[in-house]
Amino acid sequence: MTQVNNTAVIWSIAGSDNSAGAGIQADLKTIQSFSTPEQPLHLCTLVTAITAQHSSGVDACMAVYVELLHLQAMALLKDAKPSVIKIGLLVNAAQVLWLADFLQQLRKSLPDLLVMYDPVAISSSGSTMAEPDLYQAVVQHLLPHIDLLTPNLQELEALTQSPDTEQAVKLLLNTGVKAVLVKGGHAEATLCTDLLFISENFRYLGYPAYTNYIRLSSTRQQHHFNHGTGCCLSSALAAALALGYALEDAFVVAKTYINQGLSQPVAITECSGTLGHWGFPAKPEYLPELLTDKLLPPAQAFAPLKAALVLYVIVPSVAELERALVAGVKTLQLRIKSTNPQQLRQQIQQAIQLCQHPDVQLFINDHWQLALELGAYGVHLGQEDINSANLAALQQAGLRLGVSSHGFYKLLRAQQLQPSYLAIGAIFATQTKEMTGKLQGLQKLARYPALFPDIPLVAIGGINESNAKAVLATGIRHLAVVQAFAQATDPKLWVQQMQQFITEAQHAY
Structure with a gap:
């Protein structure tokens, strides 16, 4: 079937969060925030797990059988093929093995397909949602098919068994991963600092960076309404990449989107809630600070123009x-x-x-x-x-x-x-x-x-x-x-x- 307009199709392969703060539901909200009549985005979903959760924890998680996952994928392919696939929660090695084989087959007809993986296995509240052997299967079978990996620091160490961030990233890049975004939101008390490492063969790279990584930082929002923040950052990246942004630009856009959502959260109770989804960010105060590529500015601003450029x-x-x-x-x-x-x-x-x-x-x-x-x-x-x-x-x-x-x-x-x-x-x-x-x-x-x-x-x-x-x-x-x-x-x-x-x-x- 041929697509008749410029709609970019994104797939989210992830768990269902019934509280709608993370997982499939958060992906839907985020992608819709980036969609416009001029550049429409359409998110399709493959549900890997059904969860019983709330903004501060996960009470239960049940994996979807691989056979049903495969039927979901085959059904979606009858409509349109994706330009970007974002993978979230995978529960067991069986799902990993199926997905690795499916991606290998899909790339034969979609050589430009971009595949992202947010390796969530433990919720932000500390609840375990995946089986113990998951990451072993991921490293061995799935990572060679991943273009962009978006772990937090805990997930990065679990994948590589290395507490050193740069060494861990090198290990991941050696598996075939093209780029790694390390989410550092839990590492500092007053700041949220994320690092993007890009290999030279990442095809969504725009202009060369001036370092081997890009570090963006923002002031931490001092509230508890942050359920699903890491998931939404990855979803915002997927949306920006589907819209044609180069990876380094998509990183800035995604970080800015999260800052906006955390600045205007949705409070459910006095102590629970989630970030807001308010469309493409449009205020300069939401922009992150660029810590790498930091240029030494002059003592003061350059002289203003004496007249408008026009x-x-x-x-x-x-x-x-x-x-x-x-x-x-x-x-x-x-x-x-x-x-x-x-x-x-x-x-x-x-x-x-x-x-x-x-x-x-x-x-x-x-x-x-x-x-x-x-x-x-x-x-x-x-x-x-x-x-x-x-x-x-x-x-x-x-x-x-x-x-x-x-x-x-x-x-x-x-x-x-x-x-x-x-x-x-x-x-x-x-x-x-x-x-x-x-x-x-x-x-x-x-x-x-x-x-x-x-x-x-x-x-x-x-x-x-x-x-x-x-x-x-x-x-x-x-x-x-x-x-x-x-x-x-x-x-x-x-x-x-x-x-x-x-x-x-x-x-x-």
Whole structure:
């Protein structure tokens, strides 16, 4: 059967929690929170166990026979195949053996299938729900078929018999697991810190991380309404990955979702309850802190822009810069690829001189040393460049700083520097850079303004007069263009049209 729309199908293979705080029921709530008419998600379930539980404990757990599990799977395949499978509670070795064989067969027809496993066997209250030999069977038979594993510290040690986190993760990666998210919510009294380890062959990785792991931390919410938190974190990861987020971005999104749910819990009694499920997070206070990839920020924020970016034209030469100025462009970036040092210096100096008008903002791409030496207004750097640039010198000299970002993880990383603006892209396919599999698209773009409201955000990548209004409808108010301006037959008329689009959006939204 062929799917006729863009609905992403997720399977949850887990236990039923009759209190609806964890298990299948929590997965349903979480996945539905991420589903929109533009990007619908549909969760199908395979029940592995029936439990009698409440928000503070599990009173009973009964495993579902393997034969019935298999019939559930065969029935679901008659409708649609999954793009992501999230595995939760498995009760015994028989279920593990069946699932390992089923996944091996399913991957023959679904090579891009993503399989996650949240190896829950003991509830957060300490109740054991699985048979003693479960993890032995998991390590031997199931882990080679798992892409992403999401254990807490207790489960990590039980799987590997190693109390050392990094050593335990190495052991798991050696079994064939592609990535491991270690949930550390029970390790600290005042913080909740999670670590994501990613191997190089994880195909959902977006841009390379700057360390072998990513560590996100949030302040612990001091209440007891946290039943099912680990389960919901894994479900939020599954939803974000099904929507096309790179793994490092999905990690940030999932952590932010949990922070929102814990900040607005559902209280059942005075001492029991669960986290809330209130849709995609939209407040900056829910964002976690990035502890790894922590950049050394300057003494204070970079100087603010002297005017809104609005229409931001990127040009490859001084000649094109002059053409843009004549057309009425006020914000420009000089992106020169010349390798001749003398020519490069000459062109940057000439560009700076041409942009001395108080209404014009010129950013020099990459060449921060020359920009600093020649007294430029600002520089634009990629994420790789900010590691080597003398940011303190740029800030002290009063230069404005723009930084490229490609998703939540890099936005979170770059905002530590308190730059003058952040660029997000590529929104659409572009001829200037290869962005296969890494495009932001309008749905992702629409999530950023609410979560990063204090820094100007500019959208870039494939933007032109035919799609500018759709980009502006996401809440973004600054548009960067490259090819669209270069190809304009009447540059002045084109600039006026784009500026009019932006002005209309400022009044409409």
